[in-house]
Amino acid sequence: MTPVTIVGAGLGGLTLARVLHVHGLPAIVYEAEASAGARTQGGMLDIHERDGQLALKAAGLFDPFRALIHAGGEASRVLDPQGAVLMDQPDDGTGGRPEVLRGELRRLLLDSLPAGTVQWGRKLARVAALGDGQHELTFTDGASVTTGLLVGADGAWSKVRPLLSDATPAYAGATFIDTYLFDADARYPATAQAVGGGGMFAMTPGRGIFAHREPGGTLHAYIGLRRPAEWIAAIDFGDAAAAKARIAAEFDGWAPALTTLITHSDTPPVPRLLHTLPIGHRWSRVPGVTLLGDAAHLAPPAGEGANLAMLDGAELAQAIAAHPGDIEAALAVYESVMFPRGAVAAAGAHRILDLCLGDSAPFGLLDFFAGAFARRDASGEG
Numbered sequence: 001m002t003p004v005t006i007v008g009a010g011l012g013g014l015t016l017a018r019v020l021h022v023h024g025l026p027a028i029v030y031e032a033e034a035s036a037g038a039r040t041q042g043g044m045l046d047i048h049e050r051d052g053q054l055a056l057k058a059a060g061l062f063d064p065f066r067a068l069i070h071a072g073g074e075a076s077r078v079l080d081p082q083g084a085v086l087m088d089q090p091d092d093g094t095g096g097r098p099e100v101l102r103g104e105l106r107r108l109l110l111d112s113l114p115a116g117t118v119q120w121g122r123k124l125a126r127v128a129a130l131g132d133g134q135h136e137l138t139f140t141d142g143a144s145v146t147t148g149l150l151v152g153a154d155g156a157w158s159k160v161r162p163l164l165s166d167a168t169p170a171y172a173g174a175t176f177i178d179t180y181l182f183d184a185d186a187r188y189p190a191t192a193q194a195v196g197g198g199g200m201f202a203m204t205p206g207r208g209i210f211a212h213r214e215p216g217g218t219l220h221a222y223i224g225l226r227r228p229a230e231w232i233a234a235i236d237f238g239d240a241a242a243a244k245a246r247i248a249a250e251f252d253g254w255a256p257a258l259t260t261l262i263t264h265s266d267t268p269p270v271p272r273l274l275h276t277l278p279i280g281h282r283w284s285r286v287p288g289v290t291l292l293g294d295a296a297h298l299a300p301p302a303g304e305g306a307n308l309a310m311l312d313g314a315e316l317a318q319a320i321a322a323h324p325g326d327i328e329a330a331l332a333v334y335e336s337v338m339f340p341r342g343a344v345a346a347a348g349a350h351r352i353l354d355l356c357l358g359d360s361a362p363f364g365l366l367d368f369f370a371g372a373f374a375r376r377d378a379s380g381e382g
Contacts, residue, residue, distance in 0.1 A: 009120075
């Protein structure tokens with residue numbers, strides 16, 4: 001059988017390859033990065049019972065996943081700009097959204113695949129439809145392959161998406177800037193105490209400092225600013241000290257325990273402009289090709305992206321396995337579920353971004369958390 005061809009070795013593409021392997025179906029993953037360790041893989045992910053954990057169970061990896069969980073990481077707190085605690089929800093082990101490092105989860109998936117499944121250093125230059133569901137992929141090294149089932153798992157700026165849709169990501173009006181403090185408990189105890197054991201949110205309309213504790217005393221912060229893209233572009237991030245000072249100036253008067261996450265970052269600040277596809281993005285069925293994850297339903301970060309990508313991958317693999325010899329039926333079944341799920345998640349993600357940086361911050365987010373905790377307690381579930 002011709003392998004399923006997957007572009008992108010992120011969590012969604014790897015989950016697809018793994019669940020196909022569980023069902024005895026071959027896959028090959030083409031990834032532009034030179035190796036598994038070529039790039040840091042981001043921070044903590046909360047893996048939800050209703051999607052990410054279901055995908056890991058379908059992949060036969062739930063038990064080893066549990067060994068990766070960062071105990072205490074589900075704790076959440078909201079602070080005001082002076083560091084006063086407005087909400088403090090400890091991790092009591094019943095939240096249903098355990099935290100793991102993205103890089104460790106990716107390694108778990110990679111290690112579960114047969115040798116050679118992922119082809120590293122294969123950057124896609126172009127892809128062309130040949131008819132009858134066949135597609136030709138040409139890589140920057142000049143090599144090319146032809147496939148009867150192509151899956152774009154290649155993220156926000158997918159090169160596969162144009163086969164299906166004219167949609168392109170648009171700036172969401174906000175930017176998150178990554179910073180890190182290492183060995184924070186010893187070096188910056190006030191900041192470590194402010195962040196607490198899990199996630200911390202401090203925000204006013206248009207700006208916020210969000211942070212999460214990672215293993216080993218690392219504090220990973222996301223400095224949120226609702227600013228035009230041109231405003232961000234005017235900052236010289238090549239000059240780390242100047243960039244830190246410019247960003248910190250937006251938080252003048254905030255508690256030093258919070259602004260230390262900016263001014264004393266052990267790494268240069270890295271801007272991540274948030275882009276989104278239209279809510280409810282979909283396409284008409286095109287033979288032999290589909291998308292998953294951010295390539296299909298890119299939305300602002302709200303704890304859903306990785307979970308959705310993994311569930312997309314698992315369900316696509318299950319649909320392929322359930323329709324042997326009928327790829328179009330499999331893709332139709334998969335997309336019929338993925339489209340509405342992605343639309344609901346995207347609408348929710350935009351709402352969360354507005355609660356964090358919109359006019360109601362921080363009180364809208366406090367109300368959201370209060371409702372979420374009340375629903376969880378009433379249901380008796382995580």
